[in-house]
Amino acid sequence: MDPMMPPPVRRIAVDRDPYVAPAQPAGNGHAPAAAPSTRLRAARPIAAQVRERMRIESLWLAYGENWVVRDVSLPVRQGEVLAMIGASGSGKTTLLRSLNRLTEITTGAARSGRITLDGTDIHELEVNELRRHVTMVFQQPNPFPMSIFDNVAYALAERPGRGGRRRRRSAEIERAVTDALHRAGLYDEVAGDLDRSALRLSGGQQQRLCIARALAAEPEVLLLDEPCSALDPISTATIEELIVSLRESVAIVIVTHNLQQAFRVADHVAFMHLGELVEYGTSEQVFDRPAMQRTRDYISGAFG
Amino acid sequence: MAATELAPAPPSGSVIARAPRERTSAWPLIDRIGYYMCWAVGIGLCLIALAIVLFMFVKGISYLRPSLLLHSPAPSVVQSQSGGFLDPIEGTLLVAAIGTVLAAPLGVAIAAWLSEYRRPAWLARAVESAIEIISGAPSVVLALFGLLIFAQSFLGFLSQRAATGAVYGRSFFAAGAVMSVLALPLIVSSAREGFAQLPDRLREASYALGRTRATTIRRVLLPAIRPDIATGTALGMGRIVGDTAIITILLGAGLTIQPVGHTPVSSLLRGTGPTLTSYVYENSPAGEGLAPQKAYAAAFVLLLIVLALNAFVTWLTNRGAQPRERGRAYRLLRFEWIPWTR
Numbered sequence: 203m204d205p206m207m208p209p210p211v212r213r214i215a216v217d218r219d220p221y222v223a224p225a226q227p228a229g230n231g232h233a234p235a236a237a238p239s240t241r242l243r244a245a246r247p248i249a250a251q252v253r254e255r256m257r258i259e260s261l262w263l264a265y266g267e268n269w270v271v272r273d274v275s276l277p278v279r280q281g282e283v284l285a286m287i288g289a290s291g292s293g294k295t296t297l298l299r300s301l302n303r304l305t306e307i308t309t310g311a312a313r314s315g316r317i318t319l320d321g322t323d324i325h326e327l328e329v330n331e332l333r334r335h336v337t338m339v340f341q342q343p344n345p346f347p348m349s350i351f352d353n354v355a356y357a358l359a360e361r362p363g364r365g366g367r368r369r370r371r372s373a374e375i376e377r378a379v380t381d382a383l384h385r386a387g388l389y390d391e392v393a394g395d396l397d398r399s400a401l402r403l404s405g406g407q408q409q410r411l412c413i414a415r416a417l418a419a420e421p422e423v424l425l426l427d428e429p430c431s432a433l434d435p436i437s438t439a440t441i442e443e444l445i446v447s448l449r450e451s452v453a454i455v456i457v458t459h460n461l462q463q464a465f466r467v468a469d470h471v472a473f474m475h476l477g478e479l480v481e482y483g484t485s486e487q488v489f490d491r492p493a494m495q496r497t498r499d500y501i502s503g504a505f506g
Numbered sequence: 507m508a509a510t511e512l513a514p515a516p517p518s519g520s521v522i523a524r525a526p527r528e529r530t531s532a533w534p535l536i537d538r539i540g541y542y543m544c545w546a547v548g549i550g551l552c553l554i555a556l557a558i559v560l561f562m563f564v565k566g567i568s569y570l571r572p573s574l575l576l577h578s579p580a581p582s583v584v585q586s587q588s589g590g591f592l593d594p595i596e597g598t599l600l601v602a603a604i605g606t607v608l609a610a611p612l613g614v615a616i617a618a619w620l621s622e623y624r625r626p627a628w629l630a631r632a633v634e635s636a637i638e639i640i641s642g643a644p645s646v647v648l649a650l651f652g653l654l655i656f657a658q659s660f661l662g663f664l665s666q667r668a669a670t671g672a673v674y675g676r677s678f679f680a681a682g683a684v685m686s687v688l689a690l691p692l693i694v695s696s697a698r699e700g701f702a703q704l705p706d707r708l709r710e711a712s713y714a715l716g717r718t719r720a721t722t723i724r725r726v727l728l729p730a731i732r733p734d735i736a737t738g739t740a741l742g743m744g745r746i747v748g749d750t751a752i753i754t755i756l757l758g759a760g761l762t763i764q765p766v767g768h769t770p771v772s773s774l775l776r777g778t779g780p781t782l783t784s785y786v787y788e789n790s791p792a793g794e795g796l797a798p799q800k801a802y803a804a805a806f807v808l809l810l811i812v813l814a815l816n817a818f819v820t821w822l823t824n825r826g827a828q829p830r831e832r833g834r835a836y837r838l839l840r841f842e843w844i845p846w847t848r
Contacts, residue, residue: 304714334716344707347730356725357715412711419715 252281255422255453256301256324256336261315263296265308270296272477273315278423280453283445285468285485287458289500293477294457298425301455302336303329319422337416338425342432343408345400345415350392353400353411354379357418378418385451386414387444406437413444417452424448426456430463442467461501465489473497559809566806569799575807579761579780585797591804593762594785597678598747598811600774601757601781604682605689605746610739612686613693618723620694621701641691646751652684653755665776666766677766679775681756688749689742696738700731733822740819744812750783757784782808 256278263271271293278284278301286294296305303324305311317324324332337357346353358378379396383389388410392398400411409429416424426445430438445454445467458464464471464485471488473481473496481488481497492498530538577590616633624630640648656665657675665677704727712722728735763779780788782804787793789801 302714304710307710307713330716330718332716333714337716338714340707340710340714342707344705344711346708346711346726348726356712356717415711415715 251450252279254278255280255320257316257318258297258301259316259318261297261300261317262313263293263300263305264312265296266310270477271300274474274479276472276479276482278453278455279470280422281450282469283449283454283456283467284470284472285456285458285464286472286474287461287464287500288474288480290459291476292474294472294474295427297474298427298455298457299338301423301425302333302338304333304338334419335421336423336425337419337421338427339409339412339416339429341428343405343412345403345408345411347399347401349397350383350400350403350411351379351396354382354415354418357382357415382414382418383411385417385448386410387440388414404437406433406440409433409437409441410444413441417448421452423453423455426454428457428459431459438463461489473500475500562802562806562809565802566809569803570806571803574800574803579785581761583796585799588797588800591780591782591785591800591807594780594782594804595807597757597763597779597781598783598808600678600779601682601685601753602743602746604679604775605685606739606743608683608686609689609693609742610735613690613738613742614697614728614735616690617694617697617701618728621698622719622723622727637691637694640687641695644751645688645749646755648684648687649752649755652680652687652752656680656683656756663776666778676756676758676778677776678757678779681752684752684756685746685749688745688752689739692742692745693735693738696734696741697731700734701727704730736822737819740815740822744815744819747808747811747815748783750787753781753784754787757781782811 254277258274258276258278261271261274262269270291274293274297276284286298288294299305300313301317301324305313306329319327319332319335324336327335346356348356355375355378358375380389380393383392388407391407392403392411400408403411409432413424413429429445430441433441442463445456448454449469456464456467468485471481471483471485472479473488473492473494475496481492481494483493487493488497489501492501530541533541571590574590575595576592578593579591580587580589582588616637620630620633653675655661655675656677657673659671659673661675662673664679666674668674708726708730709722712726713719717725757780758778760778760780763774764777765773766776766778767773786801786805786808789797789804791798793801
């Protein structure tokens with residue numbers, strides 16, 4: 203998509219209550235007039251291809267003595283986008299980071315419960331092996347201070363058994379890198395000069411480069427931690443469209459503070475509050491017919 | 507946007523208000539005294555630096571002849587027949603090279619371990635203290651200690667062995683090795699500074715792609731702190747080039763380079779010889795060489811080398827602050843020809 207072309211203006215179904223908007227943190231790329239809207243939602247569902255990749259079973263997570271995730275069970279499916287919403291401190295980012303065991307780099311992290319990837323307990327997998335299957339994109343774009351090409355090539359799986367140092371630019375690596383850039387919708391913008399420093403890209407391009415990097419590892423699951431909160435509305439729209447288009451080939455979990463965003467991109471929504479999973483369901487269920495009072499309060503902007 | 511629309515012209519001339527200079531007369535007296543003392547000290551420091559450079563420049567230039575740079579020193583009481591200081595220049599470069607080659611990889615490795623692993627914690631604290639002790643130790647103490655080590659008979663292959671079997675413990679390698687200890691703390695602290703300034707999200711990004719800590723250090727962090735490593739290394743070289751105590755104790759103060767044995771490289775490493783610092787010392791009025799004019803000329807050359815190193819450091823640091831683009835000069839300066847930094 204041409205990033206300069208604003209998406210069509212359509213009314214967002216969930217946006218009935220005008221006071222939903224103030225609930226968004228400032229600068230969250232929320233611009234009702236220009237935001238992409240139900241156009242994205244028209245494309246779904248693609249239930250035929252949905253298949254479960256990860257399963258979280260009664261998971262408890264703590265930092266030190268403080269339990270930040272309490273007894274959460276969730277499925278993560280390929281073919282759909284799972285959005286986790288909730289106020290700051292509700293444990294959604296911690297839950298996300300536990301899916302590729304990034305919580306373990308924080309000292310004092312403890313857990314109980316089970317997470318499986320395609321039936322295997324992720325704690326039985328070698329941690330770096332797991333992180334190649336479950337890659338992550340962060341809130342702040344964090345490209346490495348190297349060229350665009352090297353950024354993506356860095357994520358490619360090392361091929362053991364070939365021995366010695368990888369040749370820097372074999373045709374195979376070149377193909378994998380351009381493929382990942384294509385999937386992240388960045389290739390056309392950077393094709394001219396892949397040797398350019400990644401730090402010279404705009405924020406939105408950097409974030410798509412990070413997505414390309416995460417995709418280059420050919421993961422089963424892609425984790426997105428508020429990927430648009432540092433971006434402008436146009437970049438946000440581009441990335442949201444990208445997320446929806448990627449869900450067929452990879453299971454996607456996105457943490458977001460932006461309720462409209464969750465509604466636009468997600469098939470299933472999990473609402474968390476103070477570490478507990480309050481409500482889980484399709485986005486229509488959660489946004490239009492929330493079962494729990496706390497969910498109703500949150501999506502109508504009562505707290506958060 | 508319509509093309510006919512006129513952009514507002516920026517204001518010019520007296521319309522622009524600028525912040526007035528702060529008036530010190532409104533300050534309390536004690537603040538003013540402190541302020542002016544800072545000024546005075548700063549200016550005094552500038553004057554001292556200027557005096558040194560000017561003095562060495564005038565003295566050095568007046569005695570410096572191109573031939574001095576091209577001839578070896580010769581023993582003579584007559585200044586006109588005592589040759590030049592080619593050997594001291596070579597000696598200085600050799601010691602600096604040995605010291606740097608030993609210190610740079612070790613220093614970077616220590617910094618990487620201290621910044622990225624730090625386990626067990628007691629060992630990390632011990633290493634930090636050890637580095638502080640080394641950086642605080644006077645070089646003459648390090649030199650004495652080095653002599654003790656290198657005079658052990660099992661290290662005889664690193665220096666010269668007398669007919670009686672005694673080991674002298676003096677050689678370019680011995681001096682360079684002890685010099686590397688001198689340079690080590692500078693490289694470690696500079697590299698640690700670099701590691702500390704890298705944002706954690708860089709590390710997380712790499713871990714989240716399934717890369718180990720070691721791979722992250724090798725392929726992301728080290729390339730990112732190349733300017734810091736270069737800065738520390740250049741500072742260390744400056745320290746090495748300028749040290750005299752280690753040279754006089756561990757290299758002797760011969761007039762010319764004296765190789766030991768006949769194997770091409772090892773004969774030089776095991777050999778002894780002068781450096782610019784020892785040459786200046788020997789030929790100064792305090793020494794025995796009786797060639798003060800040549801001491802001035804050599805001191806001038808030494809000063810030039812150190813100033814050039816400093817300028818190089820400043821340049822590298824400024825370069826590091828700018829976004830990096832790839833080019834041939836970039837690759838050379840970022841040491842990309844060293845395989846592990848790619």
